[in-house]
Amino acid sequence: MTSPEIHRIATLELKVKPFAWPFAQARREEIDAHFAEKRRDRPGIWNGRVLLGRNAVRSGDHLSAEFFETDFASFLAWRDWGFPDTGVFNGFGMGAVRSSDGAFLLGEMGGHTANAGRIYFPAGTPDPDDIRDGAVDIAGSVARELAEETGLGESDYTKDGYWTCVFTGASIAMIRILRVALSGAALQAKIEAYLARESQPELRAVHLVRGSSDLVPAMPVFVSAFLAAQF
Template sequence: MNAPVMHRVSTLDLAVEPWAWPFADTRRDEIAAYFAGQQREKPALWNGRVLIGRNPLFSDDRFSASYFETDFASFLAWRDWGFPDVPVFNGFGMGALRCADGAFVLGEMGQHTANPGRIYFPSGTPDLSDVRDGMLDIPGSVVRELEEETGLTPGEYESDPDWHCISTGPAVAMIRILRVDMPGEALRARIVANLASQREPELSAIHIVRGRGDLTAAMPRFVTAFLERQFS
């Protein structure tokens, strides 16, 4: 991955358009075999439809890109095989939960997921439920993922207006700060209780970050780059 490049924008202009992905088409048999092996190890993996991007452009306070539909198997193979199709990128929204005491709260992905042990903010690869009138609704995707992973609903936090976009080449994390009016430990306890009520939660643990000393190698570079900026 490239060194992180940060952009702060107020507008996301993400059109969803039909496009045939050459990587997915030409390597279909290899992808199918790879995904079958992944499913044998992690039966919970599902080959649903997801949205990934191309033609990213930052201009003034706007981020624009074109998104297209593909299957999760192709996305996973592209990711795990080192992002062989350079023009394509994984662009997703993240809700950075910031507590009243300044702490950030992050989740650790469970061992049954495609990202076991990774620690980051609530997020997910966009899918067809995130499309509104031909556009990708990243704010709505963040709201949906946050509720699924933590149980928090929109009335329980305040969203900052801007997006902190962290680009590493094959990934663009669109991070919005969500402010919660409770201390970090209280929010952590609230989310842990919610996870305990779920049959198969995506998250296996909740972590509190109060400064650079709490950053770990389990956090993707786009997450640590964002947090380093917040604590600078």
């Protein structure tokens, strides 16, 4: 993983195109065995379809890339084996929820998920449901993931007009600040109440970050880099 680069992006052009991923084809048996092993530890994960990116180009404040469909098992193996195909990246949106008193809210993933214990903004690898008119709708993906993980709907926040994109080589995190008219404490209480009502919430805890001293190793590098640039 390369050192993170941070760029402000105004427009995204993320077209979906067919692509036969050589990694997934050549290592099919290993991938399937790896996924079976993961499912023994976390039976709740399932081999759905996801979208990964390639051929990313940044021109000024515009980002373009091509996305293709693959199975979650192939994505998981690629991630767990250290991203052996460097021509592919995980491109995803994140909703950086910020309270009226300046705190960012992050979620800690539940033990039944593939990212158990990791702490980051509501997010998810895009899937075919996020395709609109032949392109990945990152804004729609963020809204969906935020609602699923926290219960916050689009009427609960206002969106900044640009994306902060953190490039790490293996990933491009497309982060948009979402501003909520609640204090950090009130926002945290609201989401904790939502999680308590869920039978199997994706998050097992929520955390407030008010400064660099609140950063912890459980946060991925793209989250820590984004947050460090805000304070």
